[in-house]
Amino acid sequence: MKEVEKELIEMKNTSELMLDLAYSSLLYHNREIAEEVFNLEQKVNDLQESVIMKILENNEDSETDKSLILLKVADSIERFADAALDIADVVLRDIDLHPVIKKSLEDSDEFMVRREIKKGSFLDGKTLEESEMATKIGMKVIAIRRGENWAYGPDKKIKLKAGDVIFARGPKESDVPLKGWVENE
Amino acid sequence: MVGDNVNRRAKKEELDEDHSEIYYEDTSVRELLTLMKDNSELVADLAYAAIVFENEELAEEVRHLESEMDKMMYQIRLKSMLGARKQKDAEQLSGLLQVASAAEQISDAAEDMAKIIDADVDLTPILPHILSDAEEKVFTLKIEQGSDLDDKSLGELRLEAVTGVRVIAIRRSRRWIYGANSRTTLKAGDMLIVRAHEDGYEKLWPVAHAEKRWGEVIK
Numbered sequence: 001m002k003e004v005e006k007e008l009i010e011m012k013n014t015s016e017l018m019l020d021l022a023y024s025s026l027l028y029h030n031r032e033i034a035e036e037v038f039n040l041e042q043k044v045n046d047l048q049e050s051v052i053m054k055i056l057e058n059n060e061d062s063e064t065d066k067s068l069i070l071l072k073v074a075d076s077i078e079r080f081a082d083a084a085l086d087i088a089d090v091v092l093r094d095i096d097l098h099p100v101i102k103k104s105l106e107d108s109d110e111f112m113v114r115r116e117i118k119k120g121s122f123l124d125g126k127t128l129e130e131s132e133m134a135t136k137i138g139m140k141v142i143a144i145r146r147g148e149n150w151a152y153g154p155d156k157k158i159k160l161k162a163g164d165v166i167f168a169r170g171p172k173e174s175d176v177p178l179k180g181w182v183e184n185e
Numbered sequence: 186m187v188g189d190n191v192n193r194r195a196k197k198e199e200l201d202e203d204h205s206e207i208y209y210e211d212t213s214v215r216e217l218l219t220l221m222k223d224n225s226e227l228v229a230d231l232a233y234a235a236i237v238f239e240n241e242e243l244a245e246e247v248r249h250l251e252s253e254m255d256k257m258m259y260q261i262r263l264k265s266m267l268g269a270r271k272q273k274d275a276e277q278l279s280g281l282l283q284v285a286s287a288a289e290q291i292s293d294a295a296e297d298m299a300k301i302i303d304a305d306v307d308l309t310p311i312l313p314h315i316l317s318d319a320e321e322k323v324f325t326l327k328i329e330q331g332s333d334l335d336d337k338s339l340g341e342l343r344l345e346a347v348t349g350v351r352v353i354a355i356r357r358s359r360r361w362i363y364g365a366n367s368r369t370t371l372k373a374g375d376m377l378i379v380r381a382h383e384d385g386y387e388k389l390w391p392v393a394h395a396e397k398r399w400g401e402v403i404k
Contacts, residue, residue: 013320016320016321019225019291026284069312072298073312075294076232079291079294080229080291082290083287083288083291083294084287086286086290090284093280097277097280100218101280101284103215104216107216108223109366110223134385135385135388136347136349138346138349138351140349170346171345173343173346174345
């Protein structure tokens with residue numbers, strides 16, 4: 001059952017990343033991010049299938065109630081992921097986004113931001129872990145673009161470099177300190 | 186966990202009073218979409234919190250938000266239809282409605298997730314354990330007498346900005362406050378349900394328990 005637990009956690013983390021990426025792709029009308037949401041959806045589906053298989057294989061009669069609960073949790077998480085996919089799908093159509101969408105997202109409590117890291121700035125040369133961005137300014141990096149390459153839901157050990165573009169989410173007031181961290185002052 | 190000492194019978198009327206702020210009769214498409222987006226994130230957090238703490242009231246709030254989302258979906262559909270004059274309007278608005286509908290689907294999935302606690306099964310050995318390894322987790326946090334957080338608004342503290350801790354709900358004696366914002370004031374005795382990284386939570390815990398000053402934490 002340990003494996004099932006791991007896979008459920010992975011499903012939860014992935015579905016949350018997908019939703020952040022989906023809203024972000026919408027805000028910046030960014031097709032690359034939207035496409036990543038499609039890739040991650042496949043991952044969530046595979047994980048769900050594996051969870052179902054493992055639960056069915058290991059099920060004992062006395063545990064059926066619990067198995068059912070785990071299956072329901074997995075099902076809800078998979079539907080969160082589907083919703084993220086529907087949002088990203090709007091970006092991938094060949095139709096301009098309605099201008100109100102961007103405005104609505106900008107009005108939201110949870111703020112999405114895109115910033116380039118400048119040479120010699122605080123973040124230049126630091127890993128996300130070292131920067132303590134999540135706990136010091138409440139900003140969560142959901143993607144990093146380095147030239148043509150992307151890291152989605154980036155590992156905490158990735159070293160940020162000048163020229164990297166980070167996509168982050170967090171409270172509005174954290175945009176000011178974040179700006180200070182990416183600029184060379 | 187602390188969830189079980191939560192009062193299971195908050196007055197329904199009080200709850201309804203709280204919600205009147207969330208829902209306006211005449212809201213623009215732009216405001217509706219913002220609300221639906223914010224609610225889609227809140228409702229998923231609340232659903233996880235409801236099953237982790239096996240808390241009936243949090244599950245009830247998930248149901249309430251879900252029905253609000255249905256109403257908002259209906260309104261945003263009507264308003265969009267009235268707003269479409271040309272082919273291009275209709276195409277763009279159909280995309281906008283797809284986003285709104287996705288947010289509404291999230292609340293449906295969250296409602297089904299929260300329903301799990303209605304089953305007569307003890308979830309304690311499974312769910313808290315499963316969700317305890319996620320990157321961001323839900324925690325409860327009690328604000329003790331003498332804490333620097335007492336009588337401060339979330340905006341004044343800039344709580345999320347300096348600790349990464351996001352308040353999902355607050356239980357204050359018999360009442361619940363959901364979807365806290367920067368004007369929400371914390372009080373000694375409050376039980377917070379928060380979403381946080383472990384580090385951020387550990388940073389805040391001693392302040393809430395009046396063992397450390399807020400100034401020491403945010404330096």
